[in-house]
Amino acid sequence: MPATAPATPAVPARPDRTAGPARSWTTAWTAAPQLPSEGFTPNWSREGFWRQTLRQPVRLTAGGGRVRVRLSHAYGTSPLRIEGATVARAAAAPAVEPGSTRRLTFGGAAHAAIPARGELVSDAVDLATAAGDTLSVTLHFEAATGPATFHAQAYTTSHRGEGDLLDDVDGAGFDAASASWYLLTAVETDAGRADGIALFGDSLTDGFGSTPGADRRWGDALARRTGRPVLNAGIGGNLLLNDSAWYGERGLNRLARDVLAHPGTDTLVVLLGLNDIGFSETADQPTYRPAPVLGTAELVAGHGALVRQARRAGLRVVGATLLPFAGSDHWGARAARTGRELNAWIRCSGTYDAVADLHRALAGPADPDRLHPAYDSGDHLHPNDAGYEVMAEAVAAVL
Template identity: 50%
Template sequence: MQRPSSGFEENWAESGFARQSIRQTVRVTGSGTAVRIRLSNRFGNRPLVVSAVSLALAGEGAAVRPGTVREVTFDGLTAVTVPVGGEVVTDAVELTVQRFDSLTVTLYFDSPTGPATFHAQAYAHSFRAAGDRTTDVEGDGFTEQTHSWYYLSDVELSGGEAQHGTVVAFGDSITDGFGSTVGANFRYPDRLAERLSAAGKPWAVINAGIGGNLVLHDSSWYGDRAVSRFERDVLDKPGVRSVIIFAGLNDIGFSEADLETYKPNPDVTVSELIAAYRGLIAQAHGRGIKVIGATILPFKGSEYHTPRAEAKRIALNEWIRVSGEYDAVADFDKALASHDDPEVLLPAYDCGDFKHPNDAGYRAMAAAVDLDSL
């Protein structure tokens, strides 16, 4: 979750909501017969009053599947107040959910929320409507939309087929899915979950990417630094068996471009990044979690590629490959680099900005992960 900001495109985080409903769709990578959701007010400036909540299987657009709408309660009550900096978990809702189903969560706020804790780059459709629309099936009243999620931090499934553990993809915008088709679930963690399913491995995959995230520094635009959010976004999730750590490009690149959104932008060294990775590895191993290190993709041609930045990327990737400190390596660099120039992202995998993959690139990333390493 992130602090309220204008983000990369229009969203509702800074203005918040009042006498409005927001409907958000999330595709799950597990299955179950009961659902709970977590709502976060981590970065709110006042207690968050949630007046009503519903859950359903998603239909087309803002519509939901008839007969699947469920009222959601909190200790038996239909409304809840989330304290500043806090979160709440709902009661379990009976609903049969299959792997790769899309769930719709509708929240209604009768009183002003103030700025909203949110996830800027969800690459999924969220909708807004006036009034309490939690029981609407058709969704016609939801006339506005963004690509962000608000307050919704987790969807938890229980019952049914055992999941046998969870894989967490931890990183920045490339893990988040920047450049992928909105609403299509073509991010690399989605593709990885599909590979696992096809291989008969019943493991859920959590996408813990935040666009622009830094390993070593907090950002008002891009969330808490990776080393501080690792515990809540990875270690504290139930049933985690492994984590793929894919981060560091922004720490390398931000210092090379003087843009307001790239602040803070200190000159981070490779040694500092390696020390941070070692800390994350130790924390994960202390919880019995396997750690897969992912190499940094080429980014020549982007706004923050320089010879100095490239030298850092090469050195960092070499350490990831040969240090032996990770349990395994996902060599995304090798899988997506141009054959003509290894400093360049292969054009067939480039979304157009020289550093983020497109849908085909994200598929290639997922294919580069050794499923047995998870």
């Protein structure tokens, strides 16, 4: 969808922060929802689920004594029935820790239906957790779900098995695996924290190039360094100003849902725009959904609109400069010029409350437009684990 002058969507009311008389809800893990799509393998989003059970591990960045989960059917066209659900402390996947399984309810009922394009929040259950713990959320579907809203690139493994496996502790019944998350978009605890950091971006935030299953994204590293809750709202391939069937709704339109609607945050870090630049540079490559050619002015206006949305919701906003990307498939004369101009604006305009200069932190010694060889995952665009640690260090210093 072509970019237009960036409109500022209405910001929804902040969600209920009460979890009882004493503690408020804190978002401890998130994944941004995407349209069911082909092209990610193995991918169950288009076929959905029927008479099956799905078990998904998530790593928390805040603990507490109670837990609840959020499920999204944002891209569904008919109601989706959850026959049953549990949450447990994870063991060696897909097993869970014996004695830790808790049945989830929804408005007091063991099953529930999510309306088309709707969301479902479970009731709270008592389960002691700490930052760094991995929980397994297990969902059973008896009726056919139809296509399932999902998060394509999880860099961790979800498991599926036939029948009702809610009480399967050792995981023996789960015989299929996928590197995506399905329907699950948030886990919240009653940590009572309001100092969460939301990371908003594309594959660099999503974790492309990090070691799968090891929680080595820069958001994971930032949570370890700061001890604060971190919400990862990255989507691989996402653009600031353009929608994509594969890579999600444009950043300007999804910020309210994917960040502002989650409780417990006070800071937003924005690292977005590289695909708007690079996809238009590589418009002749059918792998990408070609984006219109964009200039610095359009990207600056988009960043400004994001900042205004976040500030109206009471967040401090940190701008991150685009990483070096010379030598990658996003690089070209126009992309190089636009990237330099956008970075200069992020650094010097004063629009952001603070700036994390990731370009300088990860620049190579011989060519500042190239990723440092020690931080390059191999495609000259995405960092490796060491590069993501440097990104977290740079942002932590600003925070």
